[in-house]
Amino acid sequence: MMKYCAFLRGVNVKGTNMKMVEVCEVFRSAGLKDVVSVLASGNIIFSSDEKAEDLKIILEKSMSEYFNYEAFLFIKSQEEIKNLWNSNPFGKNENLHIYTFIGNNEIEKVLMNEFENSTKTENEEGKIINNIFYWQVPKGNTLDSTFGKILGRKNLKDQFTSRNINTFEKILKKIHT
Structure with a gap:
């Protein structure tokens, strides 16, 4: 299992209001484990065996359908996040x-x-x-x-x-x- 964080774009700006509790639910429904959010700006930590590029497609589709907007998100591994910091x-x-x-x-x-x-x-x-x-x-x-x-x-x-x-x-x- 890899640890990842998904960074959602455009969360809680310009009328796209979403509760992180619901976002976490969408991630869980997509089969992800250990789902937890950080801050209200749309940073979702989770575990998965899938590749980041496959997860991006799955999650953008799930988020778009659930919240009825065009979802964009970017996924980074724990290592990549350490590198960003x-x-x-x-x-x-x-x-x-x-x-x-x-x-x-x-x-x-x-x-x-x-x-x-x-x-x-x-x-x-x-x-x-x-x-x-x-x-x-x-x-x-x-x-x-x-x-x-x-x-x-x-x-x-x-x-x-x-x-x-x-x-x-x-x-x-x-x-x-």
Whole structure:
């Protein structure tokens, strides 16, 4: 059995309201074990013998049918999550948020290209480490930043989702239990 975490995109934003209890039920109905959620942003830890790419197809279909919306999610193994947490290039700073992007293969290049062409606020930075895109932005400026606006674009919606770096710490703590 492998331990995974599924990262749902667009949960509890723009009218897609879902209770994590129900999401966990959908995952259990799909045959997954040890299902538990972390935070309300749609991070579901579970165990399975299946491959991540097969799980993605099964779960997107189950979620879409149950909640009646177009579901997108990205699945990472426990090892990959450890890597997402450990590869963070930015230091802790009370005034800055750090976001990590999880998505399709090579999405980090697309994001870096968009970031390089965007207007930056002060202390806004983007870096790729181990094929992962990290974005540092001053608190309160997330939506003012040009790059922040790009993230909501329709043509990118099935490509990635993002999480605050601290989310991975919480997931790693819970995935071990």
